Amino acid sequence: MNTYSVKEVLSTDLLHKDVIVNGWVRSYRSNRFIALNDGSTINNIQCVVNFEEFDDELLKQINTGAALKISGTLVESQGKGQQVEIQVKEIFVHGGADPDTYPIQPKKHSLEFLRSKAHLRVRTNTFAAIMRVRSALSFAIHLYFQKNGFHYVHTPVITGSDAEGAGEMFRVSTLDMKNTPLTEDGEVDYSEDFFGKETHLTVSGQLEGEAYAMGLGKIYTFGPTFRAENSNTSRHLSEFWMIEPEVAFNDLDANMDLAEDFIKEVINYALENCKDDLEFLQQRLLDEEKSKPAAERSDMPLIEKLKFVSENTFKRVSYTEAIDILRNSKPNKKKKFKYLIDEWGADLQSEHERYLVEKHFKCPVILFDYPAQIKAFYMRLNEDEKTVRAMDVLFPGIGEIVGGSQREERLDVLKEKIKALNLSEEELWWYLELRKFGSATHSGFGLGFERLVLFTTGMGNIRDVIPFPRTPQNAEF
Amino acid sequence: MNTYSVKEVLSTDLLHKDVIVNGWVRSYRSNRFIALNDGSTINNIQCVVNFEEFDDELLKQINTGAALKISGTLVESQGKGQQVEIQVKEIFVHGGADPDTYPIQPKKHSLEFLRSKAHLRVRTNTFAAIMRVRSALSFAIHLYFQKNGFHYVHTPVITGSDAEGAGEMFRVSTLDMKNTPLTEDGEVDYSEDFFGKETHLTVSGQLEGEAYAMGLGKIYTFGPTFRAENSNTSRHLSEFWMIEPEVAFNDLDANMDLAEDFIKEVINYALENCKDDLEFLQQRLLDEEKSKPAAERSDMPLIEKLKFVSENTFKRVSYTEAIDILRNSKPNKKKKFKYLIDEWGADLQSEHERYLVEKHFKCPVILFDYPAQIKAFYMRLNEDEKTVRAMDVLFPGIGEIVGGSQREERLDVLKEKIKALNLSEEELWWYLELRKFGSATHSGFGLGFERLVLFTTGMGNIRDVIPFPRTPQNAEF
Numbered sequence: 001m002n003t004y005s006v007k008e009v010l011s012t013d014l015l016h017k018d019v020i021v022n023g024w025v026r027s028y029r030s031n032r033f034i035a036l037n038d039g040s041t042i043n044n045i046q047c048v049v050n051f052e053e054f055d056d057e058l059l060k061q062i063n064t065g066a067a068l069k070i071s072g073t074l075v076e077s078q079g080k081g082q083q084v085e086i087q088v089k090e091i092f093v094h095g096g097a098d099p100d101t102y103p104i105q106p107k108k109h110s111l112e113f114l115r116s117k118a119h120l121r122v123r124t125n126t127f128a129a130i131m132r133v134r135s136a137l138s139f140a141i142h143l144y145f146q147k148n149g150f151h152y153v154h155t156p157v158i159t160g161s162d163a164e165g166a167g168e169m170f171r172v173s174t175l176d177m178k179n180t181p182l183t184e185d186g187e188v189d190y191s192e193d194f195f196g197k198e199t200h201l202t203v204s205g206q207l208e209g210e211a212y213a214m215g216l217g218k219i220y221t222f223g224p225t226f227r228a229e230n231s232n233t234s235r236h237l238s239e240f241w242m243i244e245p246e247v248a249f250n251d252l253d254a255n256m257d258l259a260e261d262f263i264k265e266v267i268n269y270a271l272e273n274c275k276d277d278l279e280f281l282q283q284r285l286l287d288e289e290k291s292k293p294a295a296e297r298s299d300m301p302l303i304e305k306l307k308f309v310s311e312n313t314f315k316r317v318s319y320t321e322a323i324d325i326l327r328n329s330k331p332n333k334k335k336k337f338k339y340l341i342d343e344w345g346a347d348l349q350s351e352h353e354r355y356l357v358e359k360h361f362k363c364p365v366i367l368f369d370y371p372a373q374i375k376a377f378y379m380r381l382n383e384d385e386k387t388v389r390a391m392d393v394l395f396p397g398i399g400e401i402v403g404g405s406q407r408e409e410r411l412d413v414l415k416e417k418i419k420a421l422n423l424s425e426e427e428l429w430w431y432l433e434l435r436k437f438g439s440a441t442h443s444g445f446g447l448g449f450e451r452l453v454l455f456t457t458g459m460g461n462i463r464d465v466i467p468f469p470r471t472p473q474n475a476e477f
Numbered sequence: 478m479n480t481y482s483v484k485e486v487l488s489t490d491l492l493h494k495d496v497i498v499n500g501w502v503r504s505y506r507s508n509r510f511i512a513l514n515d516g517s518t519i520n521n522i523q524c525v526v527n528f529e530e531f532d533d534e535l536l537k538q539i540n541t542g543a544a545l546k547i548s549g550t551l552v553e554s555q556g557k558g559q560q561v562e563i564q565v566k567e568i569f570v571h572g573g574a575d576p577d578t579y580p581i582q583p584k585k586h587s588l589e590f591l592r593s594k595a596h597l598r599v600r601t602n603t604f605a606a607i608m609r610v611r612s613a614l615s616f617a618i619h620l621y622f623q624k625n626g627f628h629y630v631h632t633p634v635i636t637g638s639d640a641e642g643a644g645e646m647f648r649v650s651t652l653d654m655k656n657t658p659l660t661e662d663g664e665v666d667y668s669e670d671f672f673g674k675e676t677h678l679t680v681s682g683q684l685e686g687e688a689y690a691m692g693l694g695k696i697y698t699f700g701p702t703f704r705a706e707n708s709n710t711s712r713h714l715s716e717f718w719m720i721e722p723e724v725a726f727n728d729l730d731a732n733m734d735l736a737e738d739f740i741k742e743v744i745n746y747a748l749e750n751c752k753d754d755l756e757f758l759q760q761r762l763l764d765e766e767k768s769k770p771a772a773e774r775s776d777m778p779l780i781e782k783l784k785f786v787s788e789n790t791f792k793r794v795s796y797t798e799a800i801d802i803l804r805n806s807k808p809n810k811k812k813k814f815k816y817l818i819d820e821w822g823a824d825l826q827s828e829h830e831r832y833l834v835e836k837h838f839k840c841p842v843i844l845f846d847y848p849a850q851i852k853a854f855y856m857r858l859n860e861d862e863k864t865v866r867a868m869d870v871l872f873p874g875i876g877e878i879v880g881g882s883q884r885e886e887r888l889d890v891l892k893e894k895i896k897a898l899n900l901s902e903e904e905l906w907w908y909l910e911l912r913k914f915g916s917a918t919h920s921g922f923g924l925g926f927e928r929l930v931l932f933t934t935g936m937g938n939i940r941d942v943i944p945f946p947r948t949p950q951n952a953e954f
Contacts (some may be wrong), residue, residue: 067915096915122693135628139619146568158647440544475635477688
């Protein structure tokens with residue numbers, strides 16, 4: 001007798017065969033029907049027990065959460081809700097789950113409660129579905145880039161430099177904190193630290209990615225990045241995963257094309273490969289929104305929204321056009337925006353981005369050519385000397401999902417910018433050398449992976465789309 | 478006219494078409510032949526320039542390392558060494574590379590020198606080949622697991638616990654090192670730190686991976702891990718990438734089957750998809766070994782060695798058998814081992830592992846059932862109460878490439894072990910709960926990714942198979 005996954009017994013032609021299945025009890029009702037799940041799919045296999053043939057002591061152990069090995073014959077189901085079921089011949093209890101202490105009972109738990117049980121929450125349908133979608137999206141990302149001739153590059157997590165010249169960072173050290181070695185000037189003596197210098201956790205692999213693009217041509221990173229910012233919101237994590245493609249010889253237009261094509265293909269992959277999970281998550285969202293006022297409900301069901309994004313052209317709008325639209329918009333004139341738009345150069349807030357996407361254009365939007373002074377030092381200056389070749393992809397419900405730019409490839413312009421911003425030319429020596437030797441137009445962007453998972457699963461809090469979230473005051477598990 | 482990659486013009490049917498290619502000059506000889514490379518392949522496209530048709534000032538900029546855009550007609554090559562070449566019509570210089578200052582000249586550079594130019598070394602054939610193979614191996618790993626129903630899990634990098642109860646860790650903190658807050662007892666007051674507790678960089682995602690396997694069934698991690706050990710060897714990095722599959726309901730035999738099948742398929746993928754790069758690396762190794770005494774040369778050329786591993790069954794030997802073999806071996810009797818084997822229970826050193834693999838069995842070996850006292854707390858105790866269900870996969874030239882085990886699934890046995898080793902039951906509360914609720918047999922292993930890349934590329938130093946290596950005293954770039 002062979003062992004199969006639940007997905008296999010549900011989907012392949014094993015009818016009338018004897019099978020073995022391992023899994024966890026999702027529910028056990030009428031002393032007869034075990035719903036068994038092993039994580040391979042959202043769907044359970046129903047196992048039908050003739051309780052008279054089994055020992056009472058054994059049946060007592062069949063509680064929600066218990067791990068079982070079941071053997072029996074796969075037959076057509078008599079009941080509704082499933083096509084096949086197992087007529088159970090043997091049951092082995094790997095491990096029980098005392099209903100008085102096991103916290104994941106078959107009832108609705110709040111997402112907040114489940115966060116405190118992050119080691120067990122993947123045993124619920126919702127979190128198993130989210131994490132399967134997350135895994136599929138990860139793979140879709142690799143698949144997309146590998147298929148298109150990109151090379152995966154692992155940029156360093158521990159860094160001696162601060163890539164963006166901004167963003168709070170975590171320090172990485174092995175120095176004794178109680179007896180910190182000091183220099184004669186009374187500063188911390190990092191020359192005695194593990195790396196012989198001050199080091200931090202990276203906020204972006206972009207600069208190193210650029211170095212690799214200038215040799216391998218087309219690269220992407222996919223790794224963890226960090227922000228030591230004390231922001232406790234539903235959109236921020238202290239540790240999150242980021243995807244950063246970088247392409248030599250691509251200008252900003254090609255960069256926008258890449259971002260749009262990439263996001264669409266990745267979402268399409270999920271639509272094609274996570275059908276059951278997305279249907280479940282769609283239903284979850286519909287149920288959740290029933291209790292909300294109509295104005296707060298989603299415009300479309302989850303799957304329709306994903307298709308809408310993957311099938312429609314993203315609207316490309318310059319920052320300058322966007323400012324005009326916003327300045328003349330109702331919420332601006334009626335002073336409904338928290339930050340009113342009155343002049344060119346203003347940084348756009350989430351409320352503005354969402355207005356453009358959700359109210360004005362009603363589709364994903366790519367904003368480009370931002371004012372130089374609100375963007376990073378490495379972005380290519382336009383001929384107008386006021387704007388840079390930056391772009392942000394804005395999504396409904398999420399806001400910015402991608403931020404990217406064409407990079408400044410001119411050594412002299414880059415040096416001036418570094419000087420003007422008081423950044424360290426010395427620290428960026430190697431980054432500048434990329435412009436000194438064989439420099440060329442190149443572009444790239446960063447996609448915050450958890451925001452993509454958030455969008456694709458329809459979840460509301462970013463803590464619920466990563467296995468063990470790290471946020472201020474929280475590094476449990 | 479369309480733009481193509483070098484790989485495309487070399488491999489597809491574009492003959493007699495006009496094409497545009499971007500890339501970097503690898504060499505320019507006879508004022509006529511530009512070898513152009515864009516990182517898409519190890520091979521260059523030869524671009525033939527009729528120098529009389531071009532401006533002298535422009536031709537002077539065609540130096541090794543310069544970035545060019547070339548348009549012309551793809552024709553059959555007259556010379557040998559390539560099938561096609563481009564008859565150049567137009568040249569645009571994206572960026573020059575002054576031969577007096579550009580460090581990557583067309584001559585042999587030492588690997589040590591190139592390490593100091595980690596931002597430029599990927600522009601050499603050797604490093605571009607290594608990094609393409611690295612990328613292909615990464616993808617092969619995802620492909621293997623996804624195809625076989627595993628879910629990719631991102632376990633946290635910042636951790637509040639020390640997974641193995643051993644291994645030096647990097648501290649992650651935002652506390653002021655000069656004015657470290659102290660408790661009344663004079664200890665560092667981590668309650669004031671970012672996460673409200675002491676946190677470190679992870680040494681393994683296994684424990685969190687186990688939590689996920691006990692819900693999703695089959696999972697794998699692929700992420701960075703860290704060791705703050707002051708070991709400056711050719712096999713150790715402070716930051717490296719690890720793959721850790723974990724499978725519910727798998728025992729140690731199934732675990733060994735998985736490890737063997739996985740490694741073979743991944744290596745096969747490289748053999749099939751990185752032919753040109755592996756041939757180049759094979760030749761590089763042959764050239765390098767010419768200057769070595771015969772005894773230090775590889776037994777087989779690189780590709781033969783990879784095929785040997787992927788086509789032959791790994792020899793499975795218990796620790797106890799291995800000790801017998803080693804005790805009676807020539808180097809042990811003649812006292813050639815640095816650490817002589819005289820009794821059961823000895824920890825195996827690299828010299829012993831290599832003897833078994835390279836001299837005795839002459840093939841990859843899986844050792845299993847190690848003495849409990851030399852292995853980690855979470856490994857399942859055998860009935861003999863002396864050994865645990867651990868396994869190591871040993872590779873020629875590399876030594877341990879995989880370490881894994883069946884995990885202790887019995888709550889009482891695990892608790893006893895934790896107590897005996899003075900580990901913190903309190904800190905491991907959630908890990909213990911995995912045994913309290915729905916516990917089951919499960920197994921997994923860890924593969925050090927850089928060791929796999931080292932083996933596959935035939936390189937000798939682990940610093941040369943990761944883009945920007947982190948080692949003691951070194952966190953440049």
